[in-house]
Amino acid sequence: MKAMIIQGPNLNMLGIRDPRIYGPVKLDTIHENIKKHAEQMGVEVGFFQSNFEGEIVDKIQECLGQYDGIIINPAAYAHTSVAIRDAIAAVNLPTIEVHISNIHAREEFRHKSLTAAACSGVIAGFGPIGYHLALQGLSQILSEIEAIKNARAQAQTQQTQQQN
Structure with a gap:
C-alpha cells in the first residue's frame, strides 16, 4: 500500500504557531513518526506540504495511478x-481528512469542512496521532476494497465455469 x-x-x-492549539511538535518530527508507523504497517508513504491551494490540487491529481490513498x-x-474538495x-481515491486540533471546539467558521464530504473519513x-489513526483507517478501507474485488472476481470465475 502507498499513501500520500x-x-x-x-x-x-x-511547533512555532500557537502550541496551545497545535502542540509543540514540528512538522518534520510528525513526518518522521508517521514514516516509522507506516513502516511497521508495511505501508510506503510520501509527504507534501504547501501553502498554495493550486499546488495542493495538483498534488492530489498526481496521486492518481501513483498512490492507493491519500491522507x-x-x-x-x-x-x-x-x-x-x-x-x-x-x-x-480513498482519502482521510485529518485535523490536529478539534475543529468543532474552535471558532464557528471552523466547524464546517467543505473537503470532508469528498473524504472517506x-x-x-x-493531535499528531491522528495521522497514525488515519493510516490504520486507510489500510482497513483498502483491505475491504481488495476483498470486494477478490469476491467479485471469484464470483465471475464461478459463473464462467458454470456456463461452460
Missing part, C-alpha cells in the same frame, strides 16, 4: 476550498 500525506497551509509552522490535512482550506472527488482533535 498532504499538508495544507501553515502546517510548516507547527490530507487541508488546514484552513478545509473550510474554504471547493477546488480541493473537487480534486479529492475527481481522483476517487475525518479524524480531528487527536
Whole structure:
C-alpha cells in the first residue's frame, strides 16, 4: 500500500504557531513518526506540504495511478476550498481528512469542512496521532476494497465455469 500525506497551509509552522492549539511538535518530527508507523504497517508513504491551494490540487491529481490513498490535512482550506474538495472527488481515491486540533471546539467558521464530504473519513482533535489513526483507517478501507474485488472476481470465475 502507498499513501500520500498532504499538508495544507501553515502546517510548516507547527511547533512555532500557537502550541496551545497545535502542540509543540514540528512538522518534520510528525513526518518522521508517521514514516516509522507506516513502516511497521508495511505501508510506503510520501509527504507534501504547501501553502498554495493550486499546488495542493495538483498534488492530489498526481496521486492518481501513483498512490492507493491519500491522507490530507487541508488546514484552513478545509473550510474554504471547493477546488480541493473537487480534486479529492475527481481522483476517487480513498482519502482521510485529518485535523490536529478539534475543529468543532474552535471558532464557528471552523466547524464546517467543505473537503470532508469528498473524504472517506475525518479524524480531528487527536493531535499528531491522528495521522497514525488515519493510516490504520486507510489500510482497513483498502483491505475491504481488495476483498470486494477478490469476491467479485471469484464470483465471475464461478459463473464462467458454470456456463461452460
